[in-house]
Amino acid sequence: MSKESFQEDIRTRPARALLFDMDNTLFDLVGAQIAACESVVRHLGYDDGDDLFLYFLNGSHGFESTENIRQYMEERRIPTNGMYEQACRIYASEKLRNVTPYPGVAKTLAAVRERGYTMALVTDAEHPDARLRLDKCGLTRFFDCMVTYDKVGVKKPAPDPFLAALRAVDARPHEALFIGDSPRRDIEPCNKLGIRTVYARYGDRFSKTRDNIAADFVIDRMDELLRILAPIPVAGSPPGT
Helix, strand or coil: CCHHHHHHHHHHCCECEEEECCECCCECHHHHHHHHHHHHHHHCCCCCHHHHHHHHHHCCCCCCCCHHHHHHHHHCCCCCCCHHHHHHHHHHHHHHHCCCECCCHHHHHHHHHHHCCEEEEECCCCHHHHHHHHHHHCCHHHCCEEECHHHHCCCCCCCHHHHHHHHHHCCCHHHEEEEECCHHHHHHHHHHHCCEEEEEHHHCCCCCCCCCCCCCEEECCHHHHHHHHCCCCECCCCCCC
16 A cells, blocks of 8 residues: 555544543643642742642652652641642542633534434543533543543553553544544554554644644644544544545
């Protein structure tokens, strides 16, 4: 197959399922975390919310662990007895309160659903957190299934979450597209599995460069996904539908 024929096949090959990353693809989790960190440090009498966020970003406890708050407090000799638990409650409530979908997400997902694609979520969040965020954004109803960290026991870029999602939606790799913001954790593993990839560049805050990412498609707004899907028929549908 020539390069031109291969590219045309990518653009028009029927698809059965769309697999979505969640955080920073459907909504700006990083922005919500930063807002939550600012609320926490204000409560503690400080004004360095960006410094607290760096603990989440670079610390050894994980991107979502509230142990980062404990470490921040201990290194500043802030008493943790009682205050740590209160800081964690503030962080959790403010993070969820600030989670809102990117423009056009709900409308785009509704249009995708109307076309007849099966949709699954693949996230490193645990199921209770994923459900809370989707419910907050009004997006839960669009997804047929969710593959979360607590279900598969490993995180992206391991292939297991993506393979679990394919099994859940009864699709083979070439029948699926994956939409995600992380070149390393979303795009690269799906490319290796033979899943077509859509790089949600608008949500990528961490790549040194957001150009020349090896994805099949690139979008700068969620509604641009509809343009990509326009020539891709739903697998198994009668011609013309």
